Structures are given as structure tokens and as C-alpha cells.
Amino acid sequence: MMFARPPRPPRGLVRGAMYAGALAALVAMAACSSPSSRFYTLGADGSAAAPAAPAPLATARTLAAPGWMIEVAPIDVPPQVAKNQLVVQTGPTQVRVLEEERWASLPxxxxxxxxxxxLTxxxxxxxxxxxxxxxxxxxxxxxxxxxxxxxxPGSHALIDAVWSVRSVSSNAVMTCRSVVNQPVGEGYDALVDGHRQALQQISVQVASAVKAMAAVNSQSPSSSSAKANVPVPACPSAAGSTGTGA
Known part of the structure; x- marks a missing residue:
């Protein structure tokens, strides 16, 4: 019994398949050899690149509502740093965008x-x-x-922010400015940690302002006409902060 030999695929098709396979292998090798990105956060640990501690067992609890609450609105940042990549200063008028060093979310x-x-x-x-x-x-x-x-890098992290605390019920508002220049060591972990420490210093000032506004609000009359004229306390005094009530 004779069997028919299956037809050979065209030589050009075989050659194309070989080129495609080689190209796929090169792409895979390039992906493996490219440096991996590191992701940072301004959370308590300072860097998302650090090893994560084992998660504790999940627990659920309900807390009583506090006597007053806060509302932290979305925050604006300069356009040149409003990106996932870390943007570092290389001079007074020059910056460098680091593709492998990134924020976990937008700044x-x-x-x-x-x-x-x-604040909470x-x-x-x-x-x-x-x-x-x-x-x-x-x-x-x-x-x-x-x-x-x-x-x-290796010098300092600077945050210059104008912030306000407004009483939603009386519309009284305190507007202040904080400028914090935090020295940092070498490395991007230290740089991110410097921003975290600078922000913590600002949060202390904001918390003091909220407490002052709450104290004035609790002592003011309850009528809406009186609340319209609630006095505004002065901005909290701290090194590097300035401001006025409005």
C-alpha cells in the first residue's frame, strides 16, 4: 500500500515563521533584562519597595461617630511633578524624570x-x-x-503648600501657608521619606488649625446669623509656616 506524502509548506512561510519565533525570543530576552520599576508611597512605611510584613488576622469593628469630622479635598500639585515617575531636581532650572522610580499613585x-x-x-x-x-x-x-x-537627591525634600480649613456650617475659613525643607540622605528611599516627614510636619499645623476652628465654633451662638460672623483664629505658629485667617 502506498501513502501520499503531505505537501511541503512553502519555503517562504517556513522562513517567516522562523523569523517570527526569533523576534519573539529577542523581545522576551529584552523584557527579562530591562530594569524593574520601584514604586514608592507616602504612607507610614515610606516606600512601597520595602518588603511587606505579614498581614495580621482580619478583625472587624464599628467605632462611634466622633463629635466633628473632617473633609480632605483632592490636592493640587505643580504640573511638572503630577506624574507617576519621580521628578528630581538636577539644578535650579533643570529636572530629571526617573522612569524606573515611580509613585504608587499620582503625587x-x-x-x-x-x-x-x-489628620484622622x-x-x-x-x-x-x-x-x-x-x-x-x-x-x-x-x-x-x-x-x-x-x-x-542627597540634599533635601521641599514642600511649599497653601492650605485652608473651612467650617462647613459657618463658612468661616482659615488660610495659611507652610514651607518645609526636610534634609535627606542618599538614595530615593531617603528622598521619599523626607517628603513624608515634611508632610507630617504640615499635618501637625493643619490639625492645630482644625482644633482651633472647632473650639471657636463650639463657643459661638447657634443661630445662623451669628455663625456668619464667627471669628477666625490665627494660623498656628510653626517654623516655616505663615498665614492669615480670612
Whole structure:
């Protein structure tokens, strides 16, 4: 019995398949050899690149609502640093964008999340931004505009921010400015940690302002006409901060 030999594929098709396989292998090798990105956060640990500790067993609890609450609004940052890559200063008028060193989220989101965490811990309250809350509960809205967010490797991390605390019920508002220049060591971990420490210093000032606004608000008359003329306390005194009530 004779069997028919299957037809051979065209030589050009075989050659094309070989080229495609070789190209795929080169792409895979390039991907393996390219440096991996490191991701940083302004959270308590300072760097997302650090090894994570084992997670504790999950627990659930419900806390009583505090006597007053805060609302930390989205935070604006300069356009040149509003990107996932770390942007570092190489001179007074020059910067360098680091493709392999990245924020875990956009810098504005990192700052808002870290500021919210710091304030809720210092004030023993909750951040109700974007969440329904009782109308009878006093709420203090925290807004911030970061005008300078400079990263100088091996030198310092600088945050220059204008921020305000507004009483939602009376519309009284305190507007202040904080400029913090935090020395840092070598390496990008130290640089990110410097920004975290600078932001913590600002959060202490903001927390003091919220407490002062809450104290004045609790002593003011309850009528709406009287609340319209609630006095505004002065900005908290701290090195590197300036401001006035408005």
C-alpha cells in the first residue's frame, strides 16, 4: 500500500515563521533584562519597595461617630511633578524624570491619602470626603494647593503648600501657608521619606488649625446669623509656616 506524502509548506512561510519565533525570543530576552520599576508611597512605611510584613488576622469593628469630622479635598500639585515617575531636581532650572522610580499613585493622591491618615489619627476623627454624613455634625473641610514639591537627591525634600480649613456650617475659613525643607540622605528611599516627614510636619499645623476652628465654633451662638460672623483664629505658629485667617 502506498501513502501520499503531505505537501511541503512553502519555503517562504517556513522562513517567516522562523523569523517570527526569533523576534519573539529577542523581545522576551529584552523584557527579562530591562530594569524593574520601584514604586514608592507616602504612607507610614515610606516606600512601597520595602518588603511587606505579614498581614495580621482580619478583625472587624464599628467605632462611634466622633463629635466633628473632617473633609480632605483632592490636592493640587505643580504640573511638572503630577506624574507617576519621580521628578528630581538636577539644578535650579533643570529636572530629571526617573522612569524606573515611580509613585504608587499620582503625587496628588499620595499627598491627600497621607494627609487624611495623619489628620484622622491626630484628631481622632474620620474623613468623610465623598461620604454622606449627618447634617448636625460639624464638618471642617481641609483644602491644599501644593505650589512647590521639590526633590533634591542627597540634599533635601521641599514642600511649599497653601492650605485652608473651612467650617462647613459657618463658612468661616482659615488660610495659611507652610514651607518645609526636610534634609535627606542618599538614595530615593531617603528622598521619599523626607517628603513624608515634611508632610507630617504640615499635618501637625493643619490639625492645630482644625482644633482651633472647632473650639471657636463650639463657643459661638447657634443661630445662623451669628455663625456668619464667627471669628477666625490665627494660623498656628510653626517654623516655616505663615498665614492669615480670612
Amino acid at each position: 496628588g493622591d499620595e499627598i491627600r491619602r497621607a494627609l487624611s491618615t495623619d 489619627q491626630q484628631l481622632d476623627t474620620i474623613d468623610v470626603y465623598g461620604t454622606a454624613h449627618p447634617n448636625a455634625t460639624p464638618v471642617y473641610r481641609v483644602s491644599m494647593n501644593v505650589q512647590r514639591f521639590e526633590s533634591w
